[in-house]
Amino acid sequence: MLSNIKILIWDFDGTLYRPNPALFAAVRQAEYRTIMEHTGWDKEKTEAAFIKLHKIVYPSATEVAAVLCKIPVSQAAIEMERYFDRRDYLTRDQQLIDMFKKLHGFQHFILANGSIARQKETLATLGISETIFEEFVTSEVVGVTKPHPDGFLYILKKTGLPPAQHLMIGDRPRVDLEPAKELGMHTCLVWSEKKDPSADAVLPTVYDIPSVLL
Numbered sequence: 001m002l003s004n005i006k007i008l009i010w011d012f013d014g015t016l017y018r019p020n021p022a023l024f025a026a027v028r029q030a031e032y033r034t035i036m037e038h039t040g041w042d043k044e045k046t047e048a049a050f051i052k053l054h055k056i057v058y059p060s061a062t063e064v065a066a067v068l069c070k071i072p073v074s075q076a077a078i079e080m081e082r083y084f085d086r087r088d089y090l091t092r093d094q095q096l097i098d099m100f101k102k103l104h105g106f107q108h109f110i111l112a113n114g115s116i117a118r119q120k121e122t123l124a125t126l127g128i129s130e131t132i133f134e135e136f137v138t139s140e141v142v143g144v145t146k147p148h149p150d151g152f153l154y155i156l157k158k159t160g161l162p163p164a165q166h167l168m169i170g171d172r173p174r175v176d177l178e179p180a181k182e183l184g185m186h187t188c189l190v191w192s193e194k195k196d197p198s199a200d201a202v203l204p205t206v207y208d209i210p211s212v213l214l
Helices: 021-039 043-053 061-069 073-080 094-102 116-126 150-159 173-182 206-212
Strands: 007-010 107-111 133-137 166-170 186-190 201-203
Touching: 007 150, 021 043, 021 061, 021 073, 043 061, 061 073, 094 206, 107 150, 116 133, 133 150, 150 166, 166 173, 173 186, 186 206, 201 206
Parallel strands: 007 107, 007 166, 107 133, 166 186, 186 201
Antiparallel strands: none
8 A cells, every 4th residue: 555645647659558569550650751851761671770769768659659750759749640540449438537536635646648639539438537737748748758857856856745645557567667656656556466666556457556555
């Protein structure tokens, strides 16, 4: 049980919904397409350049696309989302709706690597009101993606509360949890049953979050 938590910070893709191979494949193709559009490279060269950097130099795929395209990361996030739509792969999620009802006593923030407008559209498809969240924090707000600490620091400044009263919830230890942990936040890894040193709690589904808070 995690005590004295006041603020819940949520990653978006792969956290609020179960990791979806078909959707993630569509996202990867959108990243490639954006890179090809800016560079004029063919698919083979684009894939090779992407693989050389992703998770080796840059943990964030959006940041890789931005570097290869030589554009701001916030622009890369928006451009990539022209080529896929999460709503094609997701439906209303009653379990998620019920979970947020149980967590009504907490303040909620989204901290994610994507387009705010598209995230809000996707929440509507899942059946979640965007008004649950105090703010959506992306590269559109802070200029960089996770795992850069800027988004985490932005939320800490916004709440004015000690880091230990914040819980970062995500599905990627390196991108979502490690930077939060370094700042003194609590962390929770979801959609996993494998322990990780960056996670204070590991849960098989996102729906289990109330079990470590209530």
